[in-house]
Amino acid sequence: MVESPGYVTLEIEGRKVKLPVVVGSEGEKAIDIGNLRRETGYVTLDPSFMNTAACYSQITFVDGEKGILRYRGIPIEELVQKTMFVEVAYLLVHGELPNEEERRNFSRLLNRNSLLHEDMRHFFDHFPQGAHPMHILSTMINALAAFYPNVDLKSMADDIDLSCARLISIVRTMAAFAYKKSIGEPVVYPRHDLSYCANFLNMMFDSPVSPYQIRPEAVRILNILFILHADHEQNCSTTAVRSIGSAQVNLYATISAGISALSGPLHGGANQAVIEMLRMIQADGDVKKFINMAKDRTNPFRLMGFGHRVYKTYDPRAAIIKKECNAYLERIHYKDPLLDVAREVEEIALTDPYFIERHLYPNVDFYTGILYRALGIPENMFTVMFALARLPGWIAHWKEMIGGATKIVRPRQIYIGKTLADTMEAMAVREVLTQN
């Protein structure tokens, strides 16, 4: 719960202003500046929100100094051991893990909503060959509003289970269809007898000439990856979802915006960029050269999958993924030379003063792509996998935002452009010149 233990006093132009201090349930402290402009005429300036808490939230807790991540109070380490992705989705959206009946009802809803409207299926035929699946996905999700009724805010929020199940289920179908289309194979429809992750793998890899053998171990790994990506509090795409949703846009359009934000290489697109980087390093053979390039401030090259705005220690998701990656590859006797490159990059970086001083560690994206490769997922689908997994988080934040007293997100700015005096002067000069 939020406590208000007092005030801080700010002195502005000789005047003392009292600003309330708020403390979150895990002890995070903030100064509430909501009335600052009204009382003093000043705003705060914080480009890229380096130091701004944009909202109160009960969904996810991250301690970037200690490397802690909890969904609704439950550590991710426990969730990956004891739960399935669908249960975590329910947890994020509703605040509690489902009981047996709730789980069954939610699974039934997921199944009932797993088919894509047949007319939407034809959309896939008209994207150019080679279009990135993330671009296809954001477009298709936006189009959902045209195919499914009751997209007004109240209907969607009132029946949050249906909105949530439809998105989580249909987007999985869309993602697998997009892949099948891209390789020129017939699409595979979802099956009611399969779990969420098994269904996805089947839709991706089953074919009329070669039935897909569902391996429980592959399903387990996908489940872990999806749980670890399910939410991460106010990251860039969730902030996009909350900002755009605050204009009372329908949930589909809002999620589509989240997907667009996620596609960037500094955010979810990093999982694909890591593999591209590792392949480049492997081809060159000189790991140190790339480490030096990343350290060179005149060179735009960065170590993809390294660094994080919040984590100043090892990303707890990366720690789990690294462990699972090593174990899974060993168990299936799959040797990926890019794993050796990744290990070497990590080893050198973690002992280099540049990375140590800046607290740069592997993040969630560093080992993820290697696991996806081992599951047979193509590289251009990596960020789509991230998007599928992040859906429950976006929906939970949308629900929390709509349910609260959120006003439209509308920051201020400090204008540094031309003044009226500047332009009047220029106009006067121009007038004189034209007259002559």
Ligand code: CMC
């Ligand atoms: N390689 C080399 N130097 C780096 C890196 C990196 N990956 N990340 C940060 N730095 C340096 C940066 O140059 C700066 O140095 P200096 O203090 O000398 O100017 C310092 O570390 C602080 O970096 P920053 O850019 O101010 O940090 P940020 O919080 O604005 O950016 C980040 C965070 C994740 C965008 C950044 O670390 C980065 O670009 N990493 C690579 C891309 C990546 O892996 N993204 C996935 C993020 S985690 C999953 C997700 O969000 O989807």
